[in-house]
Amino acid sequence: ETGVTQTPRHLVMGMTNKKSLKCEQHLGHNAMYWYKQSAKKPLELMFVYSLEERVENNSVPSRFSPECPNSSHLFLHLHTLQPEDSALYLCASSRNGENSPLHFGNGTRLTVT
Protein backbone atom coordinates (compact mmCIF):
# COMPACT_ATOMS: atom_id res chain seq x y z
CA GLU A 1 0.00 0.00 0.00
CA THR A 2 1.70 3.15 -1.19
CA GLY A 3 -0.91 5.69 -0.07
CA VAL A 4 -1.51 6.50 -3.74
CA THR A 5 -3.95 4.20 -5.52
CA GLN A 6 -4.36 4.02 -9.27
CA THR A 7 -7.03 2.19 -11.26
CA PRO A 8 -7.11 0.31 -13.47
CA ARG A 9 -3.72 -1.44 -13.28
CA HIS A 10 -3.93 -2.52 -16.90
CA LEU A 11 -5.90 -1.05 -19.80
CA VAL A 12 -6.12 -2.07 -23.45
CA MET A 13 -7.99 0.31 -25.69
CA GLY A 14 -8.53 0.93 -29.37
CA MET A 15 -7.66 4.22 -30.98
CA THR A 16 -11.30 5.29 -31.14
CA ASN A 17 -12.13 4.49 -27.50
CA LYS A 18 -12.59 6.88 -24.60
CA LYS A 19 -11.36 5.81 -21.19
CA SER A 20 -10.30 7.40 -17.92
CA LEU A 21 -7.50 6.68 -15.46
CA LYS A 22 -8.16 7.33 -11.80
CA CYS A 23 -5.80 8.26 -8.98
CA GLU A 24 -6.55 8.71 -5.29
CA GLN A 25 -4.16 9.74 -2.54
CA HIS A 26 -4.69 9.25 1.20
CA LEU A 27 -1.63 11.16 2.40
CA GLY A 28 -3.07 14.65 2.87
CA HIS A 29 -0.87 16.03 0.11
CA ASN A 30 -1.78 19.18 -1.80
CA ALA A 31 -0.05 18.55 -5.14
CA MET A 32 -0.77 15.77 -7.65
CA TYR A 33 1.01 14.78 -10.86
CA TRP A 34 0.62 12.65 -13.97
CA TYR A 35 3.78 11.14 -15.45
CA LYS A 36 4.34 8.98 -18.52
CA GLN A 37 6.98 6.24 -18.23
CA SER A 38 8.25 4.55 -21.39
CA ALA A 39 10.89 1.83 -21.48
CA LYS A 40 14.45 3.11 -21.05
CA LYS A 41 13.32 6.75 -21.05
CA PRO A 42 13.19 9.30 -18.24
CA LEU A 43 9.88 9.99 -16.58
CA GLU A 44 7.94 12.59 -18.56
CA LEU A 45 5.88 15.06 -16.55
CA MET A 46 2.47 15.56 -18.12
CA PHE A 47 0.39 17.58 -15.67
CA VAL A 48 0.74 19.10 -12.22
CA TYR A 49 -2.05 20.25 -9.94
CA SER A 50 -1.34 22.27 -6.82
CA LEU A 51 -4.26 23.01 -4.50
CA GLU A 52 -6.55 21.67 -7.23
CA GLU A 53 -5.36 24.17 -9.84
CA ARG A 54 -3.36 23.09 -12.86
CA VAL A 55 0.08 24.69 -12.69
CA GLU A 56 1.85 22.89 -15.51
CA ASN A 57 0.97 21.35 -18.84
CA ASN A 58 4.09 20.24 -20.64
CA SER A 59 2.78 20.52 -24.19
CA VAL A 60 0.78 17.36 -23.84
CA PRO A 61 -1.49 16.50 -26.80
CA SER A 62 -5.14 17.40 -26.28
CA ARG A 63 -6.12 13.72 -26.51
CA PHE A 64 -5.02 13.63 -22.84
CA SER A 65 -7.28 15.65 -20.57
CA PRO A 66 -6.71 15.89 -16.80
CA GLU A 67 -9.27 16.58 -14.12
CA CYS A 68 -8.70 17.30 -10.43
CA PRO A 69 -12.03 17.61 -8.61
CA ASN A 70 -10.40 17.84 -5.16
CA SER A 71 -6.99 17.48 -3.55
CA SER A 72 -7.37 13.71 -3.12
CA HIS A 73 -8.48 12.72 -6.61
CA LEU A 74 -6.98 13.04 -10.05
CA PHE A 75 -8.21 11.72 -13.38
CA LEU A 76 -6.69 11.42 -16.83
CA HIS A 77 -9.27 11.24 -19.59
CA LEU A 78 -8.11 9.55 -22.77
CA HIS A 79 -9.62 9.76 -26.25
CA THR A 80 -8.49 8.92 -29.79
CA LEU A 81 -5.08 7.77 -28.59
CA GLN A 82 -2.24 6.61 -30.82
CA PRO A 83 -0.19 3.40 -30.49
CA GLU A 84 2.83 5.48 -29.38
CA ASP A 85 0.83 6.50 -26.32
CA SER A 86 1.23 2.97 -24.99
CA ALA A 87 3.22 3.32 -21.75
CA LEU A 88 2.99 3.17 -17.97
CA TYR A 89 1.09 6.17 -16.60
CA LEU A 90 2.09 7.06 -13.06
CA CYS A 91 0.25 9.28 -10.65
CA ALA A 92 2.13 10.94 -7.80
CA SER A 93 1.41 13.30 -4.94
CA SER A 94 3.50 15.48 -2.65
CA ARG A 95 3.36 18.24 -0.10
CA ASN A 96 4.36 21.59 -1.52
CA GLY A 97 8.00 22.26 -0.65
CA GLU A 98 11.26 21.91 -2.48
CA ASN A 99 12.53 18.90 -0.52
CA SER A 100 9.26 17.03 -0.45
CA PRO A 101 9.56 13.70 -2.25
CA LEU A 102 6.92 12.42 -4.62
CA HIS A 103 4.81 9.43 -3.59
CA PHE A 104 3.85 7.36 -6.60
CA GLY A 105 1.03 4.96 -7.36
CA ASN A 106 1.69 1.61 -9.03
CA GLY A 107 0.65 3.01 -12.38
CA THR A 108 -1.68 2.01 -15.18
CA ARG A 109 -0.10 -0.05 -17.96
CA LEU A 110 -1.82 1.29 -21.09
CA THR A 111 -1.77 -0.48 -24.43
CA VAL A 112 -3.30 1.25 -27.45
CA THR A 113 -4.15 -1.10 -30.31
Next chain:
Amino acid sequence: GQNIDQPTEMTATEGAIVQINCTYQTSGFNGLFWYQQHAGEAPTFLSYNVLDGLEEKGRFSSFLSRSKGYSYLLLKELQMKDSASYLCAVRDSNYQLIWGAGTKLIIKP
Protein backbone atom coordinates in the same frame (compact mmCIF):
# COMPACT_ATOMS: atom_id res chain seq x y z
CA GLY B 1 19.56 21.51 -22.39
CA GLN B 2 19.17 19.73 -19.13
CA ASN B 3 20.46 16.20 -18.76
CA ILE B 4 20.82 13.42 -16.21
CA ASP B 5 23.14 10.52 -17.01
CA GLN B 6 23.17 7.15 -15.29
CA PRO B 7 24.29 3.72 -16.48
CA THR B 8 21.55 1.73 -18.17
CA GLU B 9 22.25 -1.54 -16.40
CA MET B 10 24.56 -2.95 -13.73
CA THR B 11 25.11 -6.43 -12.35
CA ALA B 12 26.35 -7.28 -8.87
CA THR B 13 26.60 -10.29 -6.57
CA GLU B 14 24.51 -10.96 -3.49
CA GLY B 15 26.34 -9.76 -0.38
CA ALA B 16 28.58 -7.38 -2.30
CA ILE B 17 28.61 -3.57 -2.62
CA VAL B 18 27.53 -1.61 -5.69
CA GLN B 19 27.78 2.08 -6.56
CA ILE B 20 25.34 3.63 -9.04
CA ASN B 21 26.53 6.95 -10.44
CA CYS B 22 24.47 9.91 -11.61
CA THR B 23 25.84 13.01 -13.32
CA TYR B 24 23.71 16.01 -14.09
CA GLN B 25 23.76 19.21 -16.11
CA THR B 26 20.83 21.38 -15.08
CA SER B 27 19.92 25.04 -14.95
CA GLY B 28 20.44 25.50 -11.24
CA PHE B 29 20.23 22.97 -8.44
CA ASN B 30 17.72 22.59 -5.63
CA GLY B 31 18.27 19.03 -4.49
CA LEU B 32 18.78 15.52 -5.81
CA PHE B 33 16.55 12.49 -5.21
CA TRP B 34 17.06 8.76 -5.57
CA TYR B 35 14.12 6.41 -6.07
CA GLN B 36 13.86 2.62 -6.28
CA GLN B 37 11.40 1.01 -8.68
CA HIS B 38 10.72 -2.73 -8.75
CA ALA B 39 9.31 -4.08 -12.00
CA GLY B 40 5.60 -3.36 -12.25
CA GLU B 41 5.56 -1.28 -9.08
CA ALA B 42 5.63 2.35 -7.98
CA PRO B 43 8.91 4.24 -7.65
CA THR B 44 9.62 4.65 -3.93
CA PHE B 45 11.69 7.43 -2.37
CA LEU B 46 15.13 6.42 -1.09
CA SER B 47 17.12 9.57 -0.37
CA TYR B 48 17.45 13.32 -0.77
CA ASN B 49 20.69 15.34 -0.95
CA VAL B 50 20.92 19.10 -1.15
CA LEU B 51 24.29 19.70 0.52
CA ASP B 52 27.62 18.10 -0.40
CA GLY B 53 28.53 14.94 1.38
CA LEU B 54 27.25 11.52 2.31
CA GLU B 55 23.79 10.67 3.66
CA GLU B 56 23.53 7.19 5.18
CA LYS B 57 20.34 5.22 5.68
CA GLY B 58 21.02 1.68 6.74
CA ARG B 59 22.42 -0.34 3.85
CA PHE B 60 21.90 2.57 1.44
CA SER B 61 23.99 5.76 1.24
CA SER B 62 23.85 8.67 -1.19
CA PHE B 63 26.64 11.10 -1.96
CA LEU B 64 26.53 14.51 -3.60
CA SER B 65 29.16 16.83 -5.08
CA ARG B 66 27.49 19.97 -6.41
CA SER B 67 30.72 21.37 -7.88
CA LYS B 68 31.11 18.21 -9.98
CA GLY B 69 27.43 17.76 -10.81
CA TYR B 70 27.72 14.23 -9.46
CA SER B 71 25.95 11.87 -7.11
CA TYR B 72 26.13 8.19 -6.34
CA LEU B 73 23.94 5.69 -4.56
CA LEU B 74 25.87 3.06 -2.60
CA LEU B 75 24.17 -0.22 -1.74
CA LYS B 76 25.89 -2.49 0.76
CA GLU B 77 25.31 -6.15 1.69
CA LEU B 78 23.26 -6.63 -1.43
CA GLN B 79 20.16 -8.78 -1.23
CA MET B 80 18.19 -10.37 -4.04
CA LYS B 81 15.31 -8.00 -3.28
CA ASP B 82 17.57 -5.06 -4.25
CA SER B 83 17.14 -6.08 -7.90
CA ALA B 84 15.25 -3.06 -9.26
CA SER B 85 15.68 0.11 -11.25
CA TYR B 86 17.20 3.11 -9.49
CA LEU B 87 16.12 6.56 -10.65
CA CYS B 88 18.09 9.78 -10.12
CA ALA B 89 16.22 13.11 -10.28
CA VAL B 90 17.37 16.72 -9.81
CA ARG B 91 15.30 19.80 -8.97
CA ASP B 92 16.43 22.69 -11.15
CA SER B 93 16.29 26.44 -10.44
CA ASN B 94 12.55 26.45 -11.27
CA TYR B 95 11.98 23.54 -8.88
CA GLN B 96 11.18 21.28 -11.82
CA LEU B 97 12.26 17.65 -11.41
CA ILE B 98 14.61 16.44 -14.15
CA TRP B 99 14.77 12.64 -14.31
CA GLY B 100 17.39 10.19 -15.45
CA ALA B 101 16.35 7.12 -17.46
CA GLY B 102 17.16 4.85 -14.52
CA THR B 103 19.71 2.13 -13.83
CA LYS B 104 18.52 -1.46 -13.85
CA LEU B 105 20.38 -3.36 -11.14
CA ILE B 106 20.58 -7.13 -11.45
CA ILE B 107 21.67 -9.10 -8.38
CA LYS B 108 23.07 -12.58 -8.93
CA PRO B 109 23.40 -15.26 -6.24
